[in-house]
Amino acid sequence: MKSEKLSTLVARAGSMADSNGHVVPPIAMSTTFARDGEQRLLSGVDYSRDGSPMYPPLEALLSKLDRGVAALVFSSGLAAAHAVLMSLRPGDHLIVPQACYWGFRKLATQFAADWGIALSLVDFTDNSQLAAALRPGQTKLVWVETPANPSWEVTDLREVVRLAKGAGAAVCVDSTVPTPVLTRPIELGADLVLHSATKYLNGHSDVLAGALITAQLDERWQRICTHRHDAGAVLGNVEAWLLLRGLKTLEVRVRRCSQTALELATRLEPHPALHAVLYPGLASHPGHTLARSQMDGGFSGMMSLRFAGGEAAALAACSKLRVFVRATSLGATESLAEHRATVEGPASRVPRDLVRLSIGLEDVEDLYEDLLQAFAG
Ligand SMILES: Cc1ncc(COP(=O)(O)O)c(C=O)c1O
Structure with missing residues (x-):
């Protein structure tokens, strides 16, 4: 064979x-x-x-x-x-x-x-x-x-x-x-x-x-x-x-997470609550062309959101999430959200307006709605 x-x-x-x-x-x-x-x-x-x-x-x-x-x-x-x-x-x-x-x-x-x-x-x-x-x-x-x-x-x-x-x-x-x-x-x-x-x-x-x-x-x-x-x-x-x-389920999980992440990143990019959506699958990402040349059929389930309202807006959005779990780590079946600077501690160089998302296997509409309601003031 x-x-x-x-x-x-x-x-x-x-x-x-x-x-x-x-x-x-x-x-x-x-x-x-x-x-x-x-x-x-x-x-x-x-x-x-x-x-x-x-x-x-x-x-x-x-x-x-x-x-x-x-x-x-x-x-x-x-x-x-x-x-x-x-x-x-x-x-x-x-x-x-x-x-x-x-x-x-x-x-x-x-x-x-x-x-x-x-x-x-x-x-x-x-x-x-x-x-x-x-x-x-x-x-x-x-x-x-x-x-x-x-x-x-x-x-x-x-x-x-x-x-x-x-x-x-x-x-x-x-x-x-x-x-x-x-x-x-x-x-x-x-x-x-x-x-x-x-x-x-x-x-x-x-x-x-x-x-x-x-x-x-x-x-x-x-x-x-x-x-x-x-x-x-x-x-x-x-x-x-x-x-x-x-x-055993690696391939289907990674492909599904990547698909959902690309869909969410595309929908979220124009949202006024955000000043940037960092995801290599977006044409606006500086590494997009390179990512296409060395990533095979997807860009992973990982993205970061930067909030126009700064750290306070990022933390407020995190506190309202219902479907995303507020936890560190990545690559799981459940979607995770973390205020990265809090997780890394005082020495962190991560911008304080940044929330990192690990997209899991939930329905894309449930995740999208969860984010929209969390962004609402
Ligand atoms: C990209 C990356 N490499 C390595 C590690 C370390 O792995 P572990 O937590 O299994 O020691 C992590 C953990 O978050 C990670 O995100």
């Missing part, structure tokens, strides 16, 4: 028909695994920090979806990001986008300061800044997130790869928001892909998980594997099972 399409791969996630007739895998809870009288492992697995029997179907699927050669699951998205940072050595140079998930920017900044890594924060909407920041031979890693939190800036992956490779640096793309349904960075030349699997991959607000997918089995990947094992940032067995189940 020629290689299966993404919808077939995810629909069959973990499906099997074992000797007991199970169609979905049972949850294997053992943390330790027996040896025979000659000290041989009965199952090939020794201890669950080495890798649980729950991982192979999950990691094989994630690797295929992102067109990599191997994948690892972690206890969270940031645990996966930390493993990538741990593959650097003192004296290396790291480039991180100014616009990205704030938790990662905070982690990378502290990590670099503590471990002697040179760090540059760069505006990725201007490739000349990246070109100027690269230090051939010293820059070991360029981090990318696209579309990026919370303005949904789009980064030109092909161009970043071209510039980074020219300087001998690897590229790691946080692809949490587009998921492999909409963008496959390895096809565009990236070396590593990261997902907070807590978001769309699981999709039900009930699992904290991370994943890394690699384009090659190199020394960096070996260091990452060793770090997961030695530091124990492994995923629990129940979480692995839930993630596999969530993945």
Whole structure:
């Protein structure tokens, strides 16, 4: 059979028909695994920090979806990001986008300061800044997130790869928001892909998980594997099972969220309560053309609204929402709304008039009506 399409791969996630007739895998809870009288492992697995029997179907699927050669699951998205940072050595140079998930920017900044890594924060909407920041031979890693939190800036992956490779640096793309349904960075030349699997991959607000997918089995990947094992940032067995189940509906969820988000963004853009709707699917978004060229059939369910009446209007609208849940995170079945500056705290650089929306699977008319009544004074 020629290689299966993404919808077939995810629909069959973990499906099997074992000797007991199970169609979905049972949850294997053992943390330790027996040896025979000659000290041989009965199952090939020794201890669950080495890798649980729950991982192979999950990691094989994630690797295929992102067109990599191997994948690892972690206890969270940031645990996966930390493993990538741990593959650097003192004296290396790291480039991180100014616009990205704030938790990662905070982690990378502290990590670099503590471990002697040179760090540059760069505006990725201007490739000349990246070109100027690269230090051939010293820059070991360029981090990318696209579309990026919370303005949904789009980064030109092909161009970043071209510039980074020219300087001998690897590229790691946080692809949490587009998921492999909409963008496959390895096809565009990236070396590593990261997902907070807590978001769309699981999709039900009930699992904290991370994943890394690699384009090659190199020394960096070996260091990452060793770090997961030695530091124990492994995923629990129940979480692995839930993630596999969530993945089965990934494609339909992402496409539906993207469709609803585009419809809502288009309807909301002219609304007088807003001075901007930030969504890469809108022709007015500065990254729209680029997004069309590297996102496949949708622009995700993530958008941000900026209120003409400033912070007070943004907070007032949030307080009136009835269908949207006021909560952080993204990529779930239920739509979420958050005043991002409140969530990020006093050091946040996010404009205080901005509300971030994660569009879920509800009917578009219910979501639209909820927003209209929340905007009404
Ligand atoms: C784009 C992005 N990357 C990474 C993370 C971190 O993932 P986790 O919360 O699973 O550690 C988040 C969390 O919000 C995120 O939005």
